[in-house]
Amino acid sequence: MSCCAAEQKSIAAPVRHAGDEMLLASRALPGGLHQTSLSVPAIHCGGCVQRIERTLAALPNVETARVNLSTKRASVTWKGSEPPPLLASLKGIGFDAHLHDAEPEAGDPGLSEMIRALAVAGFAASNIMLLSVSVWSGASAETRDLFHWLSAAIALPTLAYSGRIFFRSAWRALRHGRTNMDVPITIGVLLAFGLSLYETVNRGPHAYFDASVSLLFFLLIGRTLDYVMRDRARVAVKGLARLAARGAYAISADGTERYLPIQEIAPGMLLRVSPGDRIPVDGVIAAGKSDLDCSLISGESAPRAAAAGDTLRAGMLNLTGPLTMSATAAAKDSFLADMLRMMEAAESGRSRYRRISDRASRLYAPVVHLAAFLTFLGWMAASGDMHRAITIAVAVLIITCPCALGLAVPMVQVVAARRLFERGIMVKDGGGLERLAEIDSVLFDKTGTLTTGHPQLANNDIDPETLALAAGIAAHSRHPYSRALAASTSRKQSIAPDAVAEHAGNGVEAKIGNDLFRLGRPAWALAAKTATPESTSVVLSKNGVLLASFEFTDRLRRDAIEAIAQLKKQGLSVEILSGDRNRPAQQIADALGLPYLAELTPAGKTARIAALQAEGKKALMVGDGLNDAPALAAAHTSMAPATAADVGRNAADLVFLHESLLAVPEAIAIARNANSLVRQNLLLSVAYNAIAMPVAIAGFVTPLVAAIAMSVSSLIVIVNALRLRGRKKSESKQMPARAARTVEAGSAG
Amino acid sequence: MIDFFFLIPIAIALGIAGLGAFMWSLRSGQYEDLDGASERILFDEDKPKS
Secondary structure, eight states: OOOTTSSSOOOHHHHHHHHHHHHHHHHHETTTEEEEEETTOEEEEHHHHHHHHHHHSSSSTEEEEETTTTTEEEEEEESSSOOOHHHHHHTTTOOOOEEEEOOOSOOOHHHHHHHHHHHHHHHHHHHHHHHHHHHHHOOHHHHHHHHHHHHHHHHHHHHHHHHHHHHHHHHHHHHHHHOEEEEEEEEHHHHHHHHHHHHHHOOOOOOHHHHHHHHHHHHHHHHHHHHHHHHHHHHHHHHSSOOSSSSEEOOOSSSSSEEEEEOOOOOOOEEEEEEBBOOOOOOEEEEEOOOEEEEHHHOOOSSSEEEEOOOEETOOOEOOSSSEEEOOOOGGGGGHHHHHHEEEEEEEEHOOOOOOOHHHHHHHHHHHHHHHHHHHHHHHHHHOEEEHHHHHHHHHHHHHHSHHHHHHHHHHHHHHHHHHHHEEEEESSHHHHHHHHHHEEEEIIIIIIEEEEEEEEEEOOOOOHHHHHHHHHHTTSSSSSHHHHHOSOOOOOOGGGGEEEETTTTTTEEETTTEEEEEEEEHHHHHOOOOOOOTOOEEEETTTTTEEOEEEEEEEEEHHHHHHHHHHHOOOEEEEOOSSSSSHHHHHHHHTOOEESSSSSSSHHHHHHHHHTTTTTEEEEOSGGGGGGHHHHSEEEEETTTSSSSHHHHSSSEEEEETTTHHHHHHHHHHHHHHHHHHHHHHHHHHHHHHHHHHHHHTTHHHHHHHHHHHHHHHHHHHHHHHHHHHHHHHHHHHHHHHHHHHHHHHHH | OOHHHHHHHHHHHHHHHHHHHHHHHTTTTTTHHHHHHHHHHOSSSSSSOO
């Protein structure tokens, strides 16, 4: 696969760039075909699927287009050396799409191993149960022995195949001197099988093959659900916009440009960064002038002007002018890597958290094993019959095997994750959900989290004529302030593109008739030193004379005020941790009525979290920038919007896709709900054991009783978990409408 | 008793056939887009244009 194919052709730089990036991200198939995977987060119904497939399939050179609604991804195969304009045509029908790493054909090996094990266990459990029912309904001695032998023949390969998932994990735990849930499972299953085999050989009346295999089956259901949930979130999160650059144009000594993947960029290389691209690695500007959006790096909301000699950090967004930069660090040593190191240091606190099921099983395993052992001793002492004592002790182990316990937690968490998914919130794993239910304070980053990160025109006292002129000029620039101006009015004076010139770092200039209009920095646009208010960042001038001055504020994220009110109603303390300067942070804090800390470094944010932890509080951190990543890792649990930097999104336990900030209180409410159901389910399991264990110890348990008891307890737990889905059904019906609004907002902006 | 020699192998063979069918459907990717499958049944035009 060559990245240089497009090089000879003289196409406009942004188009060529997109093509190269797509080629880099696609997978070569035999027959000159390429497969590209696109992530389209706004897909939400069959209509979208059909529209996207039709639009993509109609493009030249596209062979097939297939949309996966579950993962919200489109897979396109195309031929030729030039990628078709996939992203642009999706944008045309209102869907924002991002490139996704083309994955190999085979799915997740871990998941398919688990599903195969589950299928085999299901097959074996149903067949053995069928044979067992005949035995229970009174098969005569010879038939019973035959059926027992048949059951043994089915059970043995099943244990070897499906059971190894538990055996492996139990062995790993035991080898390190620990115990986990899989240890009692393994002991119970193997003992039940061994005892049954002994009974079969000796033509005994009772065999527990069915219990042994259906235990495996039920536990595998719980295990698979847990895995599917984590996998689904992982895939969805991975498929979101990649904010870090995939590659950059390196300028070689003879002046030719080559598109290099980011790993191959070495210090000292000269790189070209077009407007609209992210800075790939740390470096210094060698030539050119531009404005930089540093919001992901420092949380600063106002763009910063940059010129030759200024230092650049990986992840900044180049806004207005083309830059030539000289790389000073490889990608792995860039600012991003520093953040990763800080995150690792911060994360040690969270890894100490033990999942609720682990805590339960740590209490549970010794109790069960001790009970079985005491039963054995008791019956030995009472009857002196070794065989009978062992049989009863094994029955105790079987009936108390943590079947319901293994389902109690994952079932609830899967249903909760599903509900969150419907609201556009991804949960990384069940542990995140458990921690989210425990939090008592919420910390928000400002730029990009409480606000959208897009500025908005603040003063509305401007004469419409002037505003129309300013918007007309601004429409020719990519600077965020220009975009805000252009979006602020529907009346735009149309201005011929060749009359407009953009001066990177200063502003936009337009020649209309004999007059020269300048829109930009006061110092540049105004001829003489005219006094302007301090907050003014942009003015419009005519031949150097002030016409109007504009102020911008960062727009609050949708539903921010309501979300904060709901959080307070949930009894949480809320504050803002901002890396931005004091003034803009104060504005937002005042608008929301929250306490705030401004000009915080990444280390300052983690320090604040550590201080809260020292007070015994558990904090939820909501943030999006690279500078938030260490704090996201340090907090008890964390959430990030889908627009967050890669690192931040990976550090967060939950990621929300929609613009509305209501995702935060919703997620907390669902997590708390789920947590109370988990506790109920654990209580149900304990109650079941409290009834079943005395019966087993007394020696009344036959294989039939064990089968019924285990199935009933599992069913109760599952039904209880499903109650979570039934709650507030009307709420979920609003979702498609909300998703559609997000799509509109996306295509308008 | 003689019936068992036919009936039990048949029962187990049917079970294995079901297991095999599930394995096949798993491998051929039929469970990869469950949400999509429930929507696709409503599409008029079944085959995507190639």
